[in-house]
Amino acid sequence: MIYSALLSEIDWLRHGFGTRAAPLSQDGMASLKQIHSARVLAAHDAGLVGEGDALVTDQAGLRVSIRTADCYPVLLVDVKTRRVAAVHAGWRGTAAQIVRETLREMQADAKNVRAAIGPGIGKCCYEVGADVARFFGAPTAQSAGHTAKCCIDLAAANRQQLLDAGVDGAHIDVIARCTFCDAENFHSFRRDKESAGRLISYVEIKNTAAEA
Numbered sequence: 001m002i003y004s005a006l007l008s009e010i011d012w013l014r015h016g017f018g019t020r021a022a023p024l025s026q027d028g029m030a031s032l033k034q035i036h037s038a039r040v041l042a043a044h045d046a047g048l049v050g051e052g053d054a055l056v057t058d059q060a061g062l063r064v065s066i067r068t069a070d071c072y073p074v075l076l077v078d079v080k081t082r083r084v085a086a087v088h089a090g091w092r093g094t095a096a097q098i099v100r101e102t103l104r105e106m107q108a109d110a111k112n113v114r115a116a117i118g119p120g121i122g123k124c125c126y127e128v129g130a131d132v133a134r135f136f137g138a139p140t141a142q143s144a145g146h147t148a149k150c151c152i153d154l155a156a157a158n159r160q161q162l163l164d165a166g167v168d169g170a171h172i173d174v175i176a177r178c179t180f181c182d183a184e185n186f187h188s189f190r191r192d193k194e195s196a197g198r199l200i201s202y203v204e205i206k207n208t209a210a211e212a
């Protein structure tokens with residue numbers, strides 16, 4: 001399991017990014033039928049909430065979770081209102097600014113936001129065509145002048161969207177692990193194709209009343 005040092009500082013919070021060695025199950029967690037959108041849903045109970053790519057809750061004891069294999073898991077926390085969110089950000093969701101949509105749904109004041117961008121496919125490996133690259137301001141074949149392909153950095157794009165929303169750079173933790181490079185620890189759809197498993201990531205407000 002991978003933990004964000006930044007989110008680990010919040011004593012009322014529990015979170016994790018599952019790995020191959022430490023897989024998580026979504027049983028007992030709120031989950032989504034993920035559709036590569038910028039659709040944000042509110043979770044009130046465990047189980048399938050609906051179709052979308054981000055889950056928000058303010059309910060203690062409820063784990064909101066997403067599944068990824070190259071796409072980025074992003075966990076968002078409002079330390080003032082104690083709302084939390086789990087976001088699935090692939091290139092489509094990132095192009096549609098799903099992290100900003102989620103912050104809006106959380107009604108979060110940017111200064112209270114803490115964010116962790118988990119493991120996903122790195123710029124080292126995420127080669128895309130000009131049709132995708134154009135959403136990220138990446139150089140196209142013409143301007144790069146050599147190949148028809150180029151690599152985009154989805155972690156950086158999501159970090160930039162958070163910065164643009166007003167989140168302090170010191171409050172954004174980028175785990176910076178590439179799912180494609182590191183087959184021992186991570187599933188990768190690009191590498192393993194249809195046989196790829198999924199990594200589960202979650203965030204939860206501790207149910208302090210129940211644990212006291």
Ligand SMILES: [Zn+2]
Pocket residue numbers: 121122123124125126178179180181
């Ligand atoms: Zn890589």
